[in-house]
Amino acid sequence: QAGAFDDLLEGLNPQQREAVEYRGPALLIVAGAGSGKTRVLTHRIASLLRTREAWPSQILAITFTNKAAGEMRERVEQLIGDSARGMWISTFHSACVRILRREADQFGFTKAFTIYDSGDSRALIKRLVKEHEADALGLTPASVQSKISKLKNELADADSYARDANMNDPVERMFTDLFRAYQRQLQKANAFDFDDLIAQTVYLFRAFPQVADVYRKRFRHILVDEYQDTNHAQYALIHELTRPVSSSTDVGGGMLALMDEAEGASLTVVGDSDQSIYAFRGADIRNITEFERDYPGAKVVLLEQNYRSTQNILTAANSVIRNNFDRKDKRLWSDQGDGEKVIGFTGYSQHDEAQFVADEIEQLRRQGVDYGQMAVFYRTNSQSRALEEIFIRAAVPYKIMGGTKFYERQEIKDALAYLVTVANPADEMALRRIINKPRRGIGDVSVETISSFAERNGITFRDALGHSAELGFGPKIQGAIAQLHNVLVEAQEILLPSNGEIPPPTSVAEGLQVLLNKTGYMDALRASRDPQDEARIENLDELVAVTREFARNNPDGTVLDFLTTVALVADSDDLDDASGSVSLMTLHTAKGLEFDTVFLTGVEEDLIPHRISANEPGGPQEERRLFYVGITRARKRLYMSLAMTRAQFGEVSAAMPSRFLQEIPADLIHWRQSPGDVNGRGGSQSRALNARRPGGSDRWGVKPLGPSSSLKPKSTAMDKFPGLVTNKVRDNGDLELAAGDRIRHDDFGEGRVDAVTGEGAKRIAHVRFDTAGPKKLLIKIAPIAKL
Ligand code: ATP
Numbered sequence: 001q002a003g004a005f006d007d008l009l010e011g012l013n014p015q016q017r018e019a020v021e022y023r024g025p026a027l028l029i030v031a032g033a034g035s036g037k038t039r040v041l042t043h044r045i046a047s048l049l050r051t052r053e054a055w056p057s058q059i060l061a062i063t064f065t066n067k068a069a070g071e072m073r074e075r076v077e078q079l080i081g082d083s084a085r086g087m088w089i090s091t092f093h094s095a096c097v098r099i100l101r102r103e104a105d106q107f108g109f110t111k112a113f114t115i116y117d118s119g120d121s122r123a124l125i126k127r128l129v130k131e132h133e134a135d136a137l138g139l140t141p142a143s144v145q146s147k148i149s150k151l152k153n154e155l156a157d158a159d160s161y162a163r164d165a166n167m168n169d170p171v172e173r174m175f176t177d178l179f180r181a182y183q184r185q186l187q188k189a190n191a192f193d194f195d196d197l198i199a200q201t202v203y204l205f206r207a208f209p210q211v212a213d214v215y216r217k218r219f220r221h222i223l224v225d226e227y228q229d230t231n232h233a234q235y236a237l238i239h240e241l242t243r244p245v246s247s248s249t250d251v252g253g254g255m256l257a258l259m260d261e262a263e264g265a266s267l268t269v270v271g272d273s274d275q276s277i278y279a280f281r282g283a284d285i286r287n288i289t290e291f292e293r294d295y296p297g298a299k300v301v302l303l304e305q306n307y308r309s310t311q312n313i314l315t316a317a318n319s320v321i322r323n324n325f326d327r328k329d330k331r332l333w334s335d336q337g338d339g340e341k342v343i344g345f346t347g348y349s350q351h352d353e354a355q356f357v358a359d360e361i362e363q364l365r366r367q368g369v370d371y372g373q374m375a376v377f378y379r380t381n382s383q384s385r386a387l388e389e390i391f392i393r394a395a396v397p398y399k400i401m402g403g404t405k406f407y408e409r410q411e412i413k414d415a416l417a418y419l420v421t422v423a424n425p426a427d428e429m430a431l432r433r434i435i436n437k438p439r440r441g442i443g444d445v446s447v448e449t450i451s452s453f454a455e456r457n458g459i460t461f462r463d464a465l466g467h468s469a470e471l472g473f474g475p476k477i478q479g480a481i482a483q484l485h486n487v488l489v490e491a492q493e494i495l496l497p498s499n500g501e502i503p504p505p506t507s508v509a510e511g512l513q514v515l516l517n518k519t520g521y522m523d524a525l526r527a528s529r530d531p532q533d534e535a536r537i538e539n540l541d542e543l544v545a546v547t548r549e550f551a552r553n554n555p556d557g558t559v560l561d562f563l564t565t566v567a568l569v570a571d572s573d574d575l576d577d578a579s580g581s582v583s584l585m586t587l588h589t590a591k592g593l594e595f596d597t598v599f600l601t602g603v604e605e606d607l608i609p610h611r612i613s614a615n616e617p618g619g620p621q622e623e624r625r626l627f628y629v630g631i632t633r634a635r636k637r638l639y640m641s642l643a644m645t646r647a648q649f650g651e652v653s654a655a656m657p658s659r660f661l662q663e664i665p666a667d668l669i670h671w672r673q674s675p676g677d678v679n680g681r682g683g684s685q686s687r688a689l690n691a692r693r694p695g696g697s698d699r700w701g702v703k704p705l706g707p708s709s710s711l712k713p714k715s716t717a718m719d720k721f722p723g724l725v726t727n728k729v730r731d732n733g734d735l736e737l738a739a740g741d742r743i744r745h746d747d748f749g750e751g752r753v754d755a756v757t758g759e760g761a762k763r764i765a766h767v768r769f770d771t772a773g774p775k776k777l778l779i780k781i782a783p784i785a786k787l
């Protein structure tokens with residue numbers, strides 16, 4: 001039998017082998033970044049299948065993103081040949097959707113349920129907050145949404161919340177009412193929000209043990225990647241699934257099955273507590289630290305060799321993460337040699353920084369590095385805009401991963417709402433969304449009329465549309481409603497034929513086109529003179545293309561499958577292939593991925609660590625882990641860049657280097673003072689940079705570190721920070737400037753001030769330079785003089 005998986009063990013170190021070969025009820029693999037945790041999971045699955053210890057259908061593997069799931073499935077199939085069908089490799093959310101689609105009718109939903117993404121549930125909560133006049137008590141839709149989400153991740157519902165809350169407090173009472181109303185509306189709409197997908201599955205398993213048993217019998221091997229980021233609901237789900245089958249009397253599979261199932265599924269989890277970055281979404285690191293208590297007798301395997309990165313990159317990562325207290329020190333090492341130093345760069349503005357990144361990418365590209373092997377990370381989504389602008393100008397092909405803005409666009413949401421209206425007629429919110437899109441003269445008042453007609457007659461809002469003549473409207477509105485109804489019925493016949501026929505996979509594209517064309521939605525866009533509407537038409541064409549691609553990949557796919565796929569396109573997932581373009585993403589999205597070259601941008605205070613984390617308990621530590629995740633994605637080359645000024649929330653302000661830079665030993669970073677150093681772009685900018693450091697070391701130096709400062713290396717990256725402390729500091733003080741003044745700038749030459757905005761240290765001059773064109777300058781620090 002050993003020979004059966006020799007090749008699966010080849011290329012694994014002894015600890016990794018041990019983890020692949022171990023057979024027992026519970027296995028925990030804890031190890032730092034890049035040590036092969038995900039690889040071990042993959043090989044473990046392959047070995048279970050190869051040795052016939054498990055059928056593919058008995059395996060449930062949970063990954064953090066759909067993309068990671070796809071990669072793992074591919075790898076397993078490569079390892080064992082094409083026999084991995086029936087294996088569930090998916091995210092928590094996808095697995096729960098599959099379970100709920102099968103079981104929803106057990107508890108008051110139907111299989112056709114809709115999935116509300118966070119925008120959908122925000123819209124619903126907004127309506128409820130308004131109806132309840134909850135804003136008078138200071139409850140905003142955002143705060144209500146995040147609190148509900150937190151509670152659901154803890155598996156609390158409105159009732160359990162009400163038991164613990166102080167019901168004499170009007171705010172608490174109002175919140176409870178809102179929570180209840182929200183759940184009622186979801187149920188009425190036959191919909192689950194994202195958190196419900198997991199919480200309701202747990203609820204289902206607890207309330208109906210015989211349903212849970214079906215899955216307990218089925219999944220004999222459960223494997224979870226990135227376990228450090230599971231929240232309580234996810235923990236509970238796994239716990240339910242690994243319990244022994246509860247009703248051993250009706251097993252039916254014979255005695256052997258009975259014995260086996262009496263033990264519960266075997267569970268393998270892998271994780272790294274240094275990479276726990278989802279506490280804000282309820283991730284609970286205790287799930288990993290207390291694993292041995294929850295699963296007594298669990299085997300623990302530690303991995304120490306990093307196979308991903310060069311030693312310089314690893315040392316940088318280690319020197320940052322060791323500043324977190326409350327952690328076990330890990331000794332990660334690499335045998336790949338020191339490699340290149342980390343390259344540092346400081347731009348004058350975020351555009352300057354973006355230009356540097358674009359130039360470096362082009363340079364590397366000329367040296368033969370694939371665009372697909374380069375990634376640019378940032379802390380917040382809004383930072384991508386400056387990068388995108390420069391990349392477009394420089395013709396650097398790029399792809400934004402995660403945040404999947406495409407599906408958040410108005411027109412895409414409208415089109416999907418049309419599909420949902422047909423697929424799940426109970427979803428009133430979807431119907432309300434499109435009832436007057438394009439404009440049909442059905443305003444809020446008419447909507448309420450229809451709604452109360454539906455209520456009076458005990459029918460759904462959707463069905464009320466079929467009674468246009470009885471609603472009491474004038475001929476125009478009546479005609480509009482009748483027409484909408486007819487189109488919906490026509491699309492329904494295409495998507496879900498009433499004769500029970502299974503529609504061909506192309507039906508989704510066809511149905512979508514009927515909905516968009518016959519409702520006049522497309523015509524309205526075509527007739528519009530708003531240039532944005534042209535882009536909207538392109539996006540809708542793209543959506544139709546997506547449905548076609550879906551049809552090719554899912555010959556049996558129905559409109560419900562399509563809507564599920566779209567609803568689950570979560571972080572880091574994209575329907576397109578990202579090869580051939582540079583990947584842009586937030587640090588959160590980067591988890592688990594690896595690239596030859598990584599650019600960490602915006603390495604500034606208030607970005608990383610992020611401003612909002614500063615006052616939260618554990619916030620700065622979580623930010624440090626996030627930074628650590630970013631560093632450890634790089635295989636060969638790592639860049640860290642920042643800007644001296646950054647425009648955010650509509651104002652420009654001076655930025656400070658991140659405190660994390662101070663934690664990296666100086667000899668690990670090579671500071672490129674200016675892009676001129678590498679790309680022959682002249683050195684004037686570097687001189688200017690040196691001249692422009694504002695404010696003295698308390699401003700540009702690094703904040704005192706607190707308890708961990710003893711770990712500060714003797715000389716740190718910040719000491720070599722160009723011009724930081726040693727150079728003369730520029731401070732224009734209260735330089736008087738007004739529109740019409742002429743000035744001279746060290747780099748840009750002479751120009752005329754168009755306007756001055758902002759106040760105090762944040763005053764900005766909008767200058768039209770004679771040759772350099774229009775620029776915005778932070779007056780306090782810009783190298784300028786009035787003429
Ligand atoms: P992360 O914590 O970032 O998720 P990880 O621990 O899951 O990292 P993997 O992604 O599994 O690490 O592995 C990192 C890289 O090292 C991958 O490219 C993987 O193929 C490679 N690798 C892992 N183990 C070995 C090995 N024994 N020999 C050669 N390469 C390996």
Ligand code: MG
Pocket residue numbers: 037038039225592
């Ligand atoms: Mg991994």
